[in-house]
Amino acid sequence: MKTESRNLLLVSFYLLLVAFFFSAPKAAKAVSIDQQLTIPLNNGTQTTDREDADTLLRLGGQEEQKGNLEKAIPYWLQALELYQRVGDKEAIGLTYDYLGITYGKLGRYIEAEDALRRRLAVARDRQDFQGQIYGLNNLGTVLLQRGAVDAAIVSFSEAARIAQSIKSLPGEGLSLSNLGLATAGAGDYYQAIKRYEEALIFRRRGDDPLGEANTQNNLGDAYLATEKYRDSLLAYRAAQRLGRQTRDRSTQIRAIDGQVAIYSRLRQYPVAFELLDQRLTLAQESQNLRQELRTLALLAQLYQASGNNPTAQTFYERAIILARSLGDEQQEAFLINDLAQIRFTRAK
Known part of the structure; x- marks a missing residue:
C-alpha cells in the first residue's frame, strides 16, 4: 500500500484517538480501534514480517471492538515486536498508542504510562508534532486516572502549546477538552465548563464531529455535577446526535448513560427505559x-x-x-x- 494510505490511516487515528481513550472522566470510552484499521499500514515495503504485523494489529482491533481488551493486548505486543524488527518507527508509535490506551482502560496504569512515554519518545525522535500532541494527551489521561492531576495538567498544557504553535485545530480542541477534564477532576466544574466550551470552538472549526461529541459528553458530565440538568441534557443529546452521525456506538452509549442518570434522578422512568432499550440495541449491534x-x-x-x-x-x-x-x-x-x-x- 502506498505511503499516502498510511498517512491517511495516521490522520484518521489521531482524530479518533481521544474518543477511544477519553470516553469519560471516570474511565476510558472506547471508539473502535477496528474502525481505525480499515487502511493497511503496509507502505510499500513488502515483507512478511510487516504483513504479519499489520494482520496482528487488526486482530487486536477486532478483539477491542468486541470488548475483549485482555485478548487484544497479546496481538499488539506481537505486532510491536515485528515492527521493531523491520525498524518501522511510525507503526511502532501507533502500536504503543493502542497498548497504552488499552492498559489505561484496564487500570494497568504503570504499563500504560510506560507504553505512552515510549510512544512520546518515538514522536519526538521523528519530530512528529501531531504524534507529540496526542501522545501528551494520552499520557495526561493516564496520569489523571491514577490521581496525578497536576502532572496531567502539565501534560495537557504542553500539548495545547504545541498544537497552537503548528495551528492544529483538532489538537487544540483535544488539549483544551482534556484540560477541562483535569479541571473537573480537581472539582472545579465551572472552570471545566469554560474549557469545554473553548474546546468546542476548535472542534467545530476543525470539522471534528467525533471529537466534538466527546467534548459534549464531557460538558454534559460537568453540568450534571452542578445539577444543571437542562444544560446537561442538551449537551448529551448533541453528543448522541454526533455519535449517530459518525456511527460511533460507544459515543452514543456514553451520551445515553448521562441522560439515563438525569431521568433517573428526576424519576422520569419511561424516558430512561426507552434510552436503555436504545443502549441494548447498540451493544447487541456491536456484539x-x-x-x-x-x-x-x-x-x-x-x-x-x-x-x-x-x-x-x-x-x-x-x-x-x-x-x-x-x-x-x-x-x-x-x-x-x-x-x-x-x-x-x-x-x-
Missing part, C-alpha cells in the same frame, strides 16, 4: 457482550428503583446468565446478591 451485560444490569436496577420488581427480576436473571457465560464471577456475585434482595422482598 459487545460486556456492554450488553452492563445494559441488562442497568435495566434491572432501574426497574427495581421504579418499584417493578417482577420485571427487575427478569433482567437480573438475564444478566446473571450472561455474566456466567463471560466468566465474570465478581459481576455474577453482585447480580445474584441483588436478585436475592428482590426475592426476599417479594417473599414478605
Whole structure:
C-alpha cells in the first residue's frame, strides 16, 4: 500500500484517538480501534514480517471492538515486536498508542504510562508534532486516572502549546477538552465548563464531529455535577446526535448513560427505559457482550428503583446468565446478591 494510505490511516487515528481513550472522566470510552484499521499500514515495503504485523494489529482491533481488551493486548505486543524488527518507527508509535490506551482502560496504569512515554519518545525522535500532541494527551489521561492531576495538567498544557504553535485545530480542541477534564477532576466544574466550551470552538472549526461529541459528553458530565440538568441534557443529546452521525456506538452509549442518570434522578422512568432499550440495541449491534451485560444490569436496577420488581427480576436473571457465560464471577456475585434482595422482598 502506498505511503499516502498510511498517512491517511495516521490522520484518521489521531482524530479518533481521544474518543477511544477519553470516553469519560471516570474511565476510558472506547471508539473502535477496528474502525481505525480499515487502511493497511503496509507502505510499500513488502515483507512478511510487516504483513504479519499489520494482520496482528487488526486482530487486536477486532478483539477491542468486541470488548475483549485482555485478548487484544497479546496481538499488539506481537505486532510491536515485528515492527521493531523491520525498524518501522511510525507503526511502532501507533502500536504503543493502542497498548497504552488499552492498559489505561484496564487500570494497568504503570504499563500504560510506560507504553505512552515510549510512544512520546518515538514522536519526538521523528519530530512528529501531531504524534507529540496526542501522545501528551494520552499520557495526561493516564496520569489523571491514577490521581496525578497536576502532572496531567502539565501534560495537557504542553500539548495545547504545541498544537497552537503548528495551528492544529483538532489538537487544540483535544488539549483544551482534556484540560477541562483535569479541571473537573480537581472539582472545579465551572472552570471545566469554560474549557469545554473553548474546546468546542476548535472542534467545530476543525470539522471534528467525533471529537466534538466527546467534548459534549464531557460538558454534559460537568453540568450534571452542578445539577444543571437542562444544560446537561442538551449537551448529551448533541453528543448522541454526533455519535449517530459518525456511527460511533460507544459515543452514543456514553451520551445515553448521562441522560439515563438525569431521568433517573428526576424519576422520569419511561424516558430512561426507552434510552436503555436504545443502549441494548447498540451493544447487541456491536456484539459487545460486556456492554450488553452492563445494559441488562442497568435495566434491572432501574426497574427495581421504579418499584417493578417482577420485571427487575427478569433482567437480573438475564444478566446473571450472561455474566456466567463471560466468566465474570465478581459481576455474577453482585447480580445474584441483588436478585436475592428482590426475592426476599417479594417473599414478605
